[in-house]
Amino acid sequence: MFEVENKIRQEAKRVLENGLVELVIGWAPGSVPFRTTPVFIDRPEDVDKLVWNPVCANNLAVYLPKIAKDRKVGIVAKPCDIRSIVALIQENQVKRDNIYIIGLGCAGVVDPSRLELAGVRLSDVTALDWAADGIKVITLNGEQLLKSTDVHRDMCLACTKREPALFDVKFGEAVLPSEVKPRELPELPEERQKYWSEQFSKCIRCYACRQICPNCYCEVCFADRVEPKWTAKKAVPEENWMFHATRAMHLAGRCIQCGECERVCPVGIRIAELMREMAEAVKNKYDYEAGDPNEEAPLLGTFRENDVDPAQHS
Amino acid sequence: MADKILPKDKIPGFIDALQKQFVVVAPVERTDAPAEFKEVAPGDNLILDGSQMMMPPKDYLLPRYETLLKVSARPGEVEVQPVVPENKPRVMLGMWLPDAQAIQVLDRVFLDGKFKDPYYAARRENTTLVAVMPAEMRWSWFCASTDDVEKWKPNVDAIMYDLGDRFYIEVTSPKGEAVVEWDGLSAPSSDDVENKNRLWEQFKSHNVLPFSDGKFYERLAWDHPIWAEIAQKCIGCGVCSYMCPSCSCFDIQDEVCGTCIERYRCRDTCQFEEFTLMGSGHNPRPDQLPRSRQRLMHKFKYQHEQYGVVGCTGCGRCVELCPVNVDIRDVLNKVCAEREPEPTT
Amino acid sequence: MSEDAVLVEEKAELESSESTQQERTWQPIILGILCNWCSYAGADLAGTSRLQYPESIRIIRVPCSGRVDPAFVLKAFRKGFDGVMVLGCHPGDCHYAKGNYYARRRITLLQDLLKALGLPEERFHFEWVSASEGNRFAELVQEFTEKIRRLGPFKGVVTPEKKTL
Numbered sequence: 001m002f003e004v005e006n007k008i009r010q011e012a013k014r015v016l017e018n019g020l021v022e023l024v025i026g027w028a029p030g031s032v033p034f035r036t037t038p039v040f041i042d043r044p045e046d047v048d049k050l051v052w053n054p055v056c057a058n059n060l061a062v063y064l065p066k067i068a069k070d071r072k073v074g075i076v077a078k079p080c081d082i083r084s085i086v087a088l089i090q091e092n093q094v095k096r097d098n099i100y101i102i103g104l105g106c107a108g109v110v111d112p113s114r115l116e117l118a119g120v121r122l123s124d125v126t127a128l129d130w131a132a133d134g135i136k137v138i139t140l141n142g143e144q145l146l147k148s149t150d151v152h153r154d155m156c157l158a159c160t161k162r163e164p165a166l167f168d169v170k171f172g173e174a175v176l177p178s179e180v181k182p183r184e185l186p187e188l189p190e191e192r193q194k195y196w197s198e199q200f201s202k203c204i205r206c207y208a209c210r211q212i213c214p215n216c217y218c219e220v221c222f223a224d225r226v227e228p229k230w231t232a233k234k235a236v237p238e239e240n241w242m243f244h245a246t247r248a249m250h251l252a253g254r255c256i257q258c259g260e261c262e263r264v265c266p267v268g269i270r271i272a273e274l275m276r277e278m279a280e281a282v283k284n285k286y287d288y289e290a291g292d293p294n295e296e297a298p299l300l301g302t303f304r305e306n307d308v309d310p311a312q313h314s
Numbered sequence: 315m316a317d318k319i320l321p322k323d324k325i326p327g328f329i330d331a332l333q334k335q336f337v338v339v340a341p342v343e344r345t346d347a348p349a350e351f352k353e354v355a356p357g358d359n360l361i362l363d364g365s366q367m368m369m370p371p372k373d374y375l376l377p378r379y380e381t382l383l384k385v386s387a388r389p390g391e392v393e394v395q396p397v398v399p400e401n402k403p404r405v406m407l408g409m410w411l412p413d414a415q416a417i418q419v420l421d422r423v424f425l426d427g428k429f430k431d432p433y434y435a436a437r438r439e440n441t442t443l444v445a446v447m448p449a450e451m452r453w454s455w456f457c458a459s460t461d462d463v464e465k466w467k468p469n470v471d472a473i474m475y476d477l478g479d480r481f482y483i484e485v486t487s488p489k490g491e492a493v494v495e496w497d498g499l500s501a502p503s504s505d506d507v508e509n510k511n512r513l514w515e516q517f518k519s520h521n522v523l524p525f526s527d528g529k530f531y532e533r534l535a536w537d538h539p540i541w542a543e544i545a546q547k548c549i550g551c552g553v554c555s556y557m558c559p560s561c562s563c564f565d566i567q568d569e570v571c572g573t574c575i576e577r578y579r580c581r582d583t584c585q586f587e588e589f590t591l592m593g594s595g596h597n598p599r600p601d602q603l604p605r606s607r608q609r610l611m612h613k614f615k616y617q618h619e620q621y622g623v624v625g626c627t628g629c630g631r632c633v634e635l636c637p638v639n640v641d642i643r644d645v646l647n648k649v650c651a652e653r654e655p656e657p658t659t
Numbered sequence: 660m661s662e663d664a665v666l667v668e669e670k671a672e673l674e675s676s677e678s679t680q681q682e683r684t685w686q687p688i689i690l691g692i693l694c695n696w697c698s699y700a701g702a703d704l705a706g707t708s709r710l711q712y713p714e715s716i717r718i719i720r721v722p723c724s725g726r727v728d729p730a731f732v733l734k735a736f737r738k739g740f741d742g743v744m745v746l747g748c749h750p751g752d753c754h755y756a757k758g759n760y761y762a763r764r765r766i767t768l769l770q771d772l773l774k775a776l777g778l779p780e781e782r783f784h785f786e787w788v789s790a791s792e793g794n795r796f797a798e799l800v801q802e803f804t805e806k807i808r809r810l811g812p813f814k815g816v817v818t819p820e821k822k823t824l
C-alpha cells in the first residue's frame with residue numbers, strides 16, 4: 001500500500017511540476033481513519049496529502065465534467081472509476097486529452113459499516129490495509145485480520161474487472177475475488193415487486209445516489225423538472241418508484257457498476273442490485289459493457305440491423 | 315421528581331401501560347435501514363437503547379410528506395379542506411438527547427412568533443419527550459462541543475439511561491412524571507444513581523473539540539476560504555440536511571388529481587440548486603459555495619442569533635453519512651483555529 | 660399539452676367514470692402510444708372502415724416510435740393504467756428512417772426493467788404495425804384488451820400494503 005501510495009505522490013508531483021496538468025484529484029485522509037475524502041491538489045508541495053488504502057471509496061470521476069471542462073486534470077482512479085471516465089469520454093462529457101489517468105490495480109474497497117458488523121469498534125480503528133487474504137484493521141488494541149467477503153462492499157464482491165482499462169500510468173496489483181457474489185434479487189415477479197416496494201418505500205429523496213453518480217451529469221434531472229413533472233417531490237413509495245425506475249432506465253447501458261449510489265444511500269436501498277440486473281440484460285442482449293474502451297458508441301445512441309426484436313407478435 | 319428503574323424485560327409492559335394514556339411513538343426497526351419513529355403497533359420491534367443510528371425524530375413531528383389541504387372542485391362548487399392531524403397526548407421514546415434538543419430548534423421555527431404552524435403544533439404541543447442516553451457514546455457525537463449540555467435537560471421531559479439490564483429513568487420536567495407512573499417501575503438504588511451519573515459525565519466530556527469555547531458563532535466568517543474548500547468536494551445532495559434532526563426547510567407543492575388538488579409539504583434543502591432558483595431563472599445561490607456556507611452559517615450563527623439556540627446539536631449523522639466526508643467538526647475546528655473573534659455587533 | 664398533462668387527464672377522466680364502470684363489468688383502461696405514420700393511421704383506417712375495436716384504449720399520437728421515452732410507459736403504470744401498448748412502423752419502414760431502430764433498443768431494455776422490478780410484463784405490449792394494417796390494429800387492441808381483462812385490474816407499481824392513501 002505505502003509503495004503504491006508513494007508512487008502516486010511522485011507521479012502527481014511530476015505531472016504538476018512539469019505542467020502536464022493543473023490539478024490532481026485524489027483521496028486524502030478522512031476526518032476519521034476509516035474514511036477518506038476527495039482532495040484537489042494544485043501545488044506540487046501538497047502531494048503528500050494523497051493516500052491509497054481500502055477506504056478510498058469515492059469514484060472521483062463524478063467531478064470531471066465540471067472541473068476538466070477547460071483544463072487538464074490528473075485523476076487517481078480505481079478500475080471502476082476509470083470505467084466512468086471512459087463512459088464520460090464516450091458521451092462527450094470530457095475530452096480524453098484533458099485527463100491524465102493515474103490508474104490503480106484494485107483489491108476491493110471496504111464498507112465501514114461492515115467493519116462494525118464484523119465486531120470492530122470504529123472509534124478504535126487507526127488504519128486499514130490490504131493483506132494477503134483479507135483486510136488488516138489496525139486498532140488501538142492491536143491488529144485484526146478480516147475476511148474480504150465480510151467487509152468489502154457488495155459491488156466489489158461482484159467485481160472481476162480489477163485492472164484499469166485505460167490509463168496514462170498504472171500502479172499496484174489487481175487481486176481478484178475468490179468467488180463472485182451472486183445477486184440477491186428474488187426470482188418470482190410478485191416477490192420482486194414486493195422487494196422493490198419495500199426498498200423504495202424507504203427512500204427519502206435526498207438524491208445522494210444521483211449526485212454521486214458520475215453518469216448522472218444532466219444539467220437538469222428529470223426528477224427536478226416541473227413541466228413535464230415526471231415525479232412529484234414527495235417521498236411516497238409510488239413516486240419513489242417512478243424516480244428509481246426512470247433513473248434505472250436512464251442508466252441502462254450507461255451504469256459502469258461502481259456501486260457509489262448504493263454506498264451513499266443513507267437508508268440502505270439496494271440500488272446497485274437493480275443496476276447489476278440491468279447491466280446483465282445489456283450484456284446478454286447486446287454484448288455491450290458500459291465503460292469498456294472498445295465500445296464505439298453509447299448503447300442507446302446506436303443500433304444494429306439485427307438487434308433483438310422486442311415485438312411480442314401475438 | 316421521582317426517578318425510576320425500568321428493567322429491560324419489563325419494556326413490553328411499560329409500553330402497554332403508556333399506550334393506555336398516550337399514543338406511543340418510538341424507533342421501529344427496519345431491514346437494512348435506520349429505525350424510524352412510528353406510532354408503535356403490535357409486532358413492532360422497538361430500538362429504545364439508542365445504540366444504533368436512527369432516522370431523526372423530526373420525521374414524525376414534521377413528516378417527510380404531509381398533506382396540508384385538499385381542494386375538490388365540482389361544477390359550481392369548490393371545497394377547501396385543511397388536513398390537520400389530531401392533537402392527541404403522545405409520548406416519543408428512544409431519541410438521542412441531541413435529537414431531543416434539536417426539537418427545541420424546530421419549536422422555535424414552527425411554534426414561536428407570529429405564525430404558529432398548526433400541523434406541527436398538533437403533533438408537538440401535547441407530546442412528552444423521553445430521550446435515551448446509550449451505554450456507549452457514538453464516535454461521531456460532539457454534543458458537548460456545541461453547547462452546555464446541562465442546559466438541555468429541562469428541554470426534555472425524561473431521560474432513559476441505558477444501564478445494561480435496566481434503564482434509569484430520570485424525570486426532568488413535570489410533564490415527565492406521567493411517564494413513570496406505572497407500578498412496574500421500581501426505585502433506583504444508590505448504585506443505579508451512580509451509574510447514571512457516570513453516563514452523564516461520559517456524555518458531557520465526550521468529544522469536546524477545540525472549537526467548543528462557546529464563541530464559535532462569532533467566528534464564522536462569510537468570506538472564509540474554507541467554504542470554497544468544502545464546496546469543491548460537496549456533491550450537493552440532501553443527506554446532511556434530510557438526516558439532520560434540526561433542519562426544518564420544506565417545500566410546498568400542489569398536485570392535481572382529476573377534480574381535486576392536493577397541497578402537500580415535503581422536505582427541501584439549501585443544498586439543492588432548485589432551493590433558491592427563482593421563477594425568473596435567477597439563482598441568488600448560483601453554485602455550491604454559498605449553499606455549503608449557508609448550511610453551516612445557518613446552524614451555527616444565524617439560528618443562534620435569531621433564537622439563542624445553536625442549530626446543531628452534535629448528533630453526528632451528517633458526519634457519518636456525508637458521501638464525501640465533509641466533517642463539520644473539522645470545518646469548525648479549522649475556522650475557529652485561524653480567526654480571532656469578530657467584534658459582536 | 661405535455662405528455663404528462665395528457666396522462667393525468669386521461670386517468671382523471673377514467674377515475675371520475677369509475678363508479679359507473681364498476682356497475683357495468685370491469686373495463687380495462689389501456690394507454691396506446693401510436694406512431695403517427697403507421698399505427699395511428701392504422702387506427703384511423705380501422706375507424707373509417709368501421710371495424711370494431713374496444714373502447715378501452717386511450718390513444719396518444721407521437722411522430723415516431725423513436726419519440727417514445729420509456730418514462731411515458733413508466734408514468735402510465737405509475738398512474739395506474741391497466742395496460743400500455745406501444746406501436747411503431749415495421750423495421751425498415753420508419754418515416755424518419757431510423758427512429759424505430761433506436762426505439763427497439765429502448766423498448767427491449769424497458770421490458771428488462773419491468774422484469775427486474777417485478778412488474779407484470781404482460782401488461783406492456785410492443786408491436787410493429789403499418790398504415791395499411793387497419794384490420795390488424797383492431798385485432799391487436801382486441802386481443803390485448805382481452806388479455807388485460809383476464810389479468811384483471813392493475814394493482815399499482817408498488818404492492819398494496821405500501822400504497823399511499
Ligand code: SF4
Pocket residue numbers: 210215216217218220221222223246247250251
Ligand atoms: S436520473 Fe436520469 S435525468 Fe437524472 S441525472 Fe441521472 S441520467 Fe440524468
Ligand code: SF4
Pocket residue numbers: 209212213214215216251254255256257258259260261262272275
Ligand atoms: S448507477 Fe450507481 S453503480 Fe452505476 S455508475 Fe452510477 S453510481 Fe455507479
Ligand code: SF4
Pocket residue numbers: 202203204205206207208209210261264265266267268269271
Ligand atoms: S440516496 Fe437513497 S434515500 Fe437518497 S434519493 Fe437515493 S435511494 Fe433515495
Ligand code: SF4
Pocket residue numbers: 547548549550551552553554555585632635636637638639640
Ligand atoms: S451530505 Fe456532504 S456532499 Fe451531501 S450536501 Fe451535505 S456536505 Fe454536501
Ligand code: FES
Pocket residue numbers: 694695696697722723724725747748752753754755756758759
Ligand atoms: S415513423 Fe413510425 S416508427 Fe418512426
